[in-house]
Amino acid sequence: MNTLLTVLMKADNVFYKVQKVLILTGVVAMLVINGAQIFCRYVLHSSLFWSEQVSVIIYFVLIMLGANLAVKVDGETKIDILRFKSEKKNAVLGLITDSLCCIALAVFLASTVDLLKITSSFPQYVSSIRLNYIYIYVWLVAGFFLVLMDKIVNICKRLCILTDTEIPQISEGDDLPDEEDAS
Numbered sequence: 001m002n003t004l005l006t007v008l009m010k011a012d013n014v015f016y017k018v019q020k021v022l023i024l025t026g027v028v029a030m031l032v033i034n035g036a037q038i039f040c041r042y043v044l045h046s047s048l049f050w051s052e053q054v055s056v057i058i059y060f061v062l063i064m065l066g067a068n069l070a071v072k073v074d075g076e077t078k079i080d081i082l083r084f085k086s087e088k089k090n091a092v093l094g095l096i097t098d099s100l101c102c103i104a105l106a107v108f109l110a111s112t113v114d115l116l117k118i119t120s121s122f123p124q125y126v127s128s129i130r131l132n133y134i135y136i137y138v139w140l141v142a143g144f145f146l147v148l149m150d151k152i153v154n155i156c157k158r159l160c161i162l163t164d165t166e167i168p169q170i171s172e173g174d175d176l177p178d179e180e181d182a183s
Contacts, residue, residue: 005156006168012153013170015146016072019065026062030055050128057126057136064143071150091161098155105148112140 037051070076078097084090119134126133160167 001156001159001163001165002168005153005160006170008149008153008156009168009170012072012149015068015149019068019146023062023065026058026065030058030062033058053126053128057131060136061139064139065146067143068146068150071147071154074154088162091158095155095158095162098151098158102148102151102155105144105151109141109144109148112137112144116141 033048033051033055037048037055041047067076082093084093116134116137119132119137124133125131126136157167159165
């Protein structure tokens with residue numbers, strides 16, 4: 001269990017570092033595009049016809065990457081009805097909820113793969129920039145995969161708690177946010 005968890009956590013840290021770069025790039029791109037749109041509209045009195053759709057696409061990508069970050073710190077939106085004093089009881093509850101989430105994510109992932117197959121057979125394009133929707137839908141697959149991977153890491157950590165096994169510490173992930181930082 002520990003070796004699997006170590007491998008998953010190392011891979012997750014690599015994805016995390018790439019995500020940070022992609023998110024920073026996306027935010028800067030949105031600022032530049034929207035700033036250019038404002039400048040063109042109010043100073044030049046002419047709109048950039050493509051800026052809104054590009055901003056929406058970038059925002060979509062940021063949402064898919066950000067969903068994974070919320071799961072990584074166990075900060076996704078949820079209602080805590082049950083919270084036990086025992087760490088093992090909380091681990092069991094978390095194991096159940098994470099397992100249900102994994103089932104839902106597997107369904108979403110399979111559906112998104114089917115969507116990609118259909119989109120490749122019947123291509124459609126974003127009107128203003130002539131971008132095939134398949135390139136946008138690929139981010140759904142990436143986002144769901146990253147969230148699923150972090151849910152699996154959470155399940156392995158909870159299993160370590162239940163079996164009184166020490167959770168491995170990965171030194172490359174020192175820049176990962178702690179659960180306390182997420183709240």
